Structures are given as structure tokens and as C-alpha cells.
Amino acid sequence: MRLWTLQAPEVIAAVRDKGIYRAEWQHAIVNWRPAYRAMVAEMERRGIACHGAAPVWCWPGRALRRRATRETADLLLGLDQWAHGVHLIKLDVPAAFTMSTSYARWNDYLGVTMELLRDAGRTDGPAFPPEEAPMDWSSTLENEWDNLQIVIPELRREWIVRSRYYPPDAETAARIAADPYLNPSLADGSSPLSSAS
Known part of the structure; x- marks a missing residue:
């Protein structure tokens, strides 16, 4: 199955060095973890071994439609992620792992799961039982604007068709350049654009 995903440079390094990358839970947003745990439980119920890792999110296709790929990236990624670096990885994954x-x-x-956490006065915890937080795990789309998302248990070197640095668009790059928290040269008063005199 042809898929694509957006990942940090460390993911690329892990696949290059070890041949495999499994998502670490510490990188998952805390109050999303119960939902992610439910996703992993459903994957394992279907026979997809996750080895204790969080799921890796992918999108169907070959990422050939540049505008659609850019829109998806801009919706999913924050300025901090763009500033850190993003790679577009094209994959060919056996369907049994998706x-x-x-x-x-x-x-x-x-x-729903975030609201249940808030009501319980917690920020994290186990997956909620289906009677508290029902989820339709089918691939049936909700409406004409909905899209499929595809999760896999890991990234393997042999699944990667192509990987490349995926730069932010000009507007996002300008916002990063102007943010002292994302551009250290602004915070310390140095600038690569200042004269060397």
C-alpha cells in the first residue's frame, strides 16, 4: 500500500541506523495518549503487533498532489515542528501492517477522550472503555470532506520508497525566522544577516 508520512530528522536517523523506527510515547501529546492507546489496542486486536510503541500516522497515496500534501502538512504541524525540521517519507507498506x-x-x-480526562481531573491514563468513548474503527468516511488516515506500527527501511527534507512554505519560514523562541540568533542578538564588521 502506497502511503506517505511527515517525520522529524531523528526518525530518519533511526531508520538509517537501526533499520526500524518505533514511535516513543513521550513524543505523543499527553492528553491524546488514551486515544492513541485505544488505537494501538485496535491494531493489536487486528493482528498488527505494535511492540509497545505508539502508532505512526500516514496518509494514503504517493504525495504527488503538491497542494494537498502541503495543506495536510500545514494543518498537522506546528511552528516548532517546522523549525526543528520535517521530512516527507514515501512508503510502500504491506497492507497487513496498516x-x-x-x-x-x-x-x-x-x-471525547480529552473531555473525559478533563472531567476526571487527569491529563493521561489508560484507554477508555468503548462504552465511555465509542469509536467506529472502520474506514467508512463521515462525509465528502473526510479523509482516510492510516496508522502503521513502525517504519522499516525496506518500506521506504523515498525520503527528503520537506521545507516549510515561505510564510511559515518567515514566522519561524521572526520568532525568538524558534530562531536562537534573535534571542542572543546575533544574526546570520548582520555584518561581520
């Missing part, structure tokens, strides 16, 4: 679900239904489910 699980497709509705992106709209997933986001609704994520909202």
Missing part, C-alpha cells in the same frame, strides 16, 4: 480509519471520526473520538 489500519485505515476516518480522520473526522478519529478527531471526534480524540475530543
